[in-house]
Amino acid sequence: MVRPILLALFMMTSCKSDKKYHVSNETVQIESSRVKEILDFQNELNKSFKDPKTSPLPDKYRKDFEGLDFFGPDTTYMVQARFERTPDAVPFLLDTTTDEKTEEVLYGIAHFELNGKRHELEIYQTPELLTQEKYKDYLFLPFLDETNGNETYGGGRYIDLTIPKGNAILIDFNKAYNPYCVYNKKYSCPLVPRQNYLRTPVRAGVKDFLKL
Numbered sequence: 001m002v003r004p005i006l007l008a009l010f011m012m013t014s015c016k017s018d019k020k021y022h023v024s025n026e027t028v029q030i031e032s033s034r035v036k037e038i039l040d041f042q043n044e045l046n047k048s049f050k051d052p053k054t055s056p057l058p059d060k061y062r063k064d065f066e067g068l069d070f071f072g073p074d075t076t077y078m079v080q081a082r083f084e085r086t087p088d089a090v091p092f093l094l095d096t097t098t099d100e101k102t103e104e105v106l107y108g109i110a111h112f113e114l115n116g117k118r119h120e121l122e123i124y125q126t127p128e129l130l131t132q133e134k135y136k137d138y139l140f141l142p143f144l145d146e147t148n149g150n151e152t153y154g155g156g157r158y159i160d161l162t163i164p165k166g167n168a169i170l171i172d173f174n175k176a177y178n179p180y181c182v183y184n185k186k187y188s189c190p191l192v193p194r195q196n197y198l199r200t201p202v203r204a205g206v207k208d209f210l211k212l
Contacts, residue, residue, distance in 0.1 A: 031075060038073040038174040045177060045206070056180040056187060069207040071151075077173035077204035081112035083123075083164055091127060097155075097181045098188040103127055107139055110169055115200040122196055123161060123169075137163045141171065142192040145202040153178050153208045156192035176205025183209055 046067045048054040055062050089106040096102055107125040111118070121143055129135035144156040157176040161169065179189035 034075045034078060035073045038075075038172070041175050042068070042070050056183045058184055061183070068209070071174075071203045071205060071207060073174055074204050075174075077114070077202065079112045079114055079171050079173070081110035081121075081169050081171050083167050083169040084109045084111065085167075094124075094193070095191045096188045097179070097191065100188045102188075102190050104140070104190070107163075108169075110141075110171060112171065114173075114198070114202075117200055119198055119200070121171075121198070122193065139163055140190075142190060142196055143176075143202075144192050144194075144197040145200060146198070147201045147203060151201075151203065151207055152205075153182050155179065155182075155189075156196075157205060159205075173202050173204040176202065178206050178209060 049057055049068060050062070050065055052059075052062065055065075057065060085108045086106050091103050091105045093101040094104045104124040104126055106122055108123050110121045110123055113119070121141060124140045124142075126135075126138070126140055129138055139161040141159040141161055142156055143159070145152070148154050148156055157178055159171065159173070159176050161171070164170075180187040181189040
C-alpha cells in the first residue's frame with residue numbers, strides 16, 4: 001500500500017509543478033516583452049541623438065557619438081500608479097535653465113510605491129503644445145531622485161506620458177531621459193519642482209552625460 005500512495009503523491013506533485021511551470025513561462029514572456037520595450041526605447045533615443053536633424057548634441061560630440069549611457073533594463077521601475085486628476089488647477093509659470101519661463105498646468109498627481117516606499121509625483125500639461133495634434137494627449141513628468149549629481153544629471157530627468165483613460169497611469173522610469181540642456185546650452189529646459197523629489201534612488205533610464 002505504501003508504493004501506490006507514494007506514486008499518487010508523486011503524480012500530484014508532478015501535476016502541480018507542471019502547472020507552476022506554465023505560469024512561470026507566461027511570466028517570463030511578459031517580462032521579456034517589457035525588456036524589449038525598454039531596449040527599443042533606448043535604441044530609438046540613440047538614433048535620434050545620431051541624426052543631425054533631431055540630435056541636441058553639438059557637432060563636436062555627435063561625430064563620435066556611439067550611444068547614451070543607460071542603466072540596465074529593470075522592470076521593477078515600471079510602476080502602475082493611482083492617478084488623481086486635478087481639473088481645477090490653474091496655469092503657472094515654471095522656471096527654466098534660462099531667463100525664460102514655461103507655462104504649465106498641474107494635470108494630475110500619481111501615487112505609487114517604489115523601492116518599498118510610497119511616493120507621489122505631480123504630472124503637468126503644457127498649454128502651448130495643445131495647439132499641435134501630436135501633443136494633444138501629452139503629459140510631462142519631471143522628477144528628481146537620490147542618484148542626481150552622482151549617477152545621473154544633477155538637475156533631474158523627464159518622462160513623457162500620455163493622458164490615461166482611467167484612474168491609473170503607467171510610469172516607466174526606464175524611459176527617463178535628460179533635459180536637452182545637459183547636452184547643449186542653447187536649449188531652455190524646465191527646472192524640476194522640489195515637490196517632485198523622490199526620496200529614493202531611481203537606477204533606471206539615462207545616466208549623466210560625460211563630455212570628453
